[in-house]
Amino acid sequence: MSEVVSYNREGSIGVITVNYPPVNALGHAVRSGLLAALEQGQNDAEARAILLVCEGRTFIAGADIREFGKPIQEPLLPTLVNALENSDKPLIAAIHGTALGGGLETALGCHYRVALSNAKVGLPEVKLGLLPGAGGTQRLPRLTGARKALEMITTGEFIGANDALALGILDAVEEGDDIRAVGMAYAQKVIDDKKPVRRVRDMNDKIEADKGSDVFDQFRDELKKRARGLFSPFKCVDAVEAAFNLPFEEGLKRERALFTECMESPQRAGLIHSFFGEREVSKVKGLPKDTPVRDVNTVGIIGAGTMGGGIAMNFANVGIPVTIVEVKQEALDKGLAIIRRNYENSAKKGKLTQEQVEQRMALITPSLTYDDFRDVDLVIEAVFENMAIKKEIFARLDEVCKPGAILASNTSTLDIDEIASATSRPEDVVGMHFFSPANVMKLLENVRGSKTSDEVKATVMAVSRKIGKVGVMVGNCYGFVGNRMLHKRGTEAMSLVDEGATPQQVDKVLTDLGFPMGQFAMSDLAGIDVGYRIREERRKSGEDIPASWMDKLAEQGRLGQKTQAGVYKYEEGSRKPIPDPEVEQLIEQFRKEQGITPREITDQEILERCVYVMVNEGAKILEEGIADRPLDIDIVWIYGYGFPAYRGGPMFWADQEGLDTILSAVKKYQDTVGGEQWEPAALLERLVREGKKFGDL
Ligand code: 3H9
Secondary structure (H helix, E strand, C coil): CCCCEEEEEECCEEEEEECCCCCCCECHHHHHHHHHHHHHHHHCCCCCEEEEEECCCCCCCCECHHHCCCCCCCCCHHHHHHHHHCCCCCEEEEECCEEECHHHHHHHHCCEEEEECCCEEECHHHHHCCCCCCCHHHHHHHHHCHHHHHHHHHHCCCEEHHHHHHHCCCCEEECCCCHHHHHHHHHHHHHHCCCCCCCHHHCCHHHHHHCCCCHHHHHHHHHHHHCCCCCHHHHHHHHHHHHHHCCHHHHHHHHHHHHHHHHHCHHHHHHHHHHHHHHHCCCCCCCCCCCCCCCCCCEEEECCCHHHHHHHHHHHHCCCCEEEECCCHHHHHHHHHHHHHHHHHHHHCCCCCHHHHHHHHHCEEEECCHHHHCCCCEEEECCCCCHHHHHHHHHHHHHHCCCCCEEEECCCCCCHHHHHCCCCCHHHEEEEEECCCCCCCCEEEEEECCCCCHHHHHHHHHHHHHCCCEEEEECCCCCCCHHHHHHHHHHHHHHHHHHCCCHHHHHHHHHHHCCCCCHHHHHHHHCHHHHHHHHHHHHHCCCCCCCCHHHHHHHCCCCEHHHCECCCECCCCCCCCECCHHHHHHHHHHHHHHCCCCCCCCHHHHHHHHHHHHHHHHHHHHHCCCCCCHHHHHHHHHHHHCCCHHHCCHHHHHHHHCHHHHHHHHHHHHHHCCCHHHCCCHHHHHHHHCCCCHHHC
């Protein structure tokens, strides 16, 4: 018998137990073990029903994702699920934790399903660029009908046990935490009630009811908006439709063919890289796993603006009390009102109850004095980007806060070491860079200063997880990982327009790559004044930052969405960017002033200059140790800036483009465009020389 799957009998019940931590994924050993255990159960004359149950934290959470992209060994999962369904003894799946993907498909191959009330089920394959490939697209609609199956399979969302019971996916839901006991009781009932073998494949009522429905075309139309650029959601619809148009066996074959198409698509590789990357970033290089973590039970925030308010919500959402300090009562009132409005909006959408809104608001205490930070465990400063002010604030925090409190800055560009130098405890100072809107965006770029202690680093990573963020630990430099690369892209985008491109042409190349918005639409969202102020500061400090047509926009008060005019214009109440002839004229005028004759610019040049420049900078960031691994950069860009997860992030994408292609373009632009951003990164040159990829680092 396999080490990860065992068979034993208790009374008249044959029990198959899977024990393959952490999530009982269906790797080869589990698949072959299950098949052998099933055979044992079939041959066990004393067994009148067979129970399938899992040890550890969860039921089977899916196929073993680590096996994807490699040759798969027999038995394949569809073979196993069909064998389970063909059992001539009633087979019961007992579900706790999550039954996901191939795990739910395994349960659907069983004849009855019972679950604990806090269990969840789902078919999240689409999030990995796949579709359920072990009968899920054929069996689920037989239980739920077309619409619900399409919803579950194309979104990949999990649903709770009680909802699954109402939909017919489960047969019973029980309270408690002993899944084995619940499963045994259910199996005994099956025996006592002489319940028959009941195969999902034979349930055709819902198939007949939805045959010929236009729901499939409706879904395809919806997906054109919701899943722009994605491959597998459309294949999911094709596969589910096959359940309605083809006999069961034929439907399975169609599902298999579509599954194979998805498996071979580059999007699958990108999404699986993102899946593991998101988990891998939590393991910070050089930070021992057993590093002690400080308790963070109370938080202080400085600044009740958009950023401070959004940050406060993250903590209130998980029950951590927050004190927000502002200089003026008016700013405090305004900030608190915006937080309330955000919560009320969630309540209107049915995401929160009114009681929850009040509970969360009650956790946020407004204050006008730093004295209220005396007992907090963590303070996050979220005032605007001005070093002198930040240093003043940190000096004050140093006086007020208790020993051991973590002093964090939400700065998006400034030097953490310089900020820390204003305190007598630089080891407790760290960057926690949230992304706007801070209550929504999943990335938290945590910045280590040169003196930040391991304990503080480990604590901010743990805090990130606690508030539902993906924390990435990065080093200290101007703009850290995300904004340092973004600024290079921004500079190139502006120059491309100087030289002859239109802002909408630049933006379209980026949205075609899969970004939710282009560089200029993003500037309008963030506010044109933000970049303008940064350029002005840098000019004042003596840097050679050339004049830009975007400076003129800022000087004319075209600050972006907030003034309904920036690079684009906006209609009242709308966020849709509309190209503006006035801006075209302004750009033309700027070119004349600068003596630039505009030229035709190809989309390929835009792609290379906007994205290859980021890759080259990413390589420098790696060289300097600002990011520990290419995947840290990928995750920063996926979760902070909307780099399409299906392309795996900029460094993973670069590997697919070919590093030699990128390097020769970088060298070309070094000659034609110039500037330090086009000096080839030594790491890029080395990798090309050695025939390696970022993925090999
Ligand atoms: C599929 O089933 C295809 C079939 O339809 C057809 C086949 C023919 N495989 O997330 P966590 C690891 S596609 C391998 O931190 P949580 C994970 O990397 C699959 N490893 O815990 C991590 O490792 P480490 C469909 C997996 O409690 C550890 O487990 N299924 C898998 O926050 C803990 O994970 C899915 O897409 C896997 N399938 O969340 C489910 N899953 O400790 C994907 C996890 O070394 N998984 N690992 O970093 C999840 O959504 C979450 O992991 C889960 C637990 C909710 C289960």
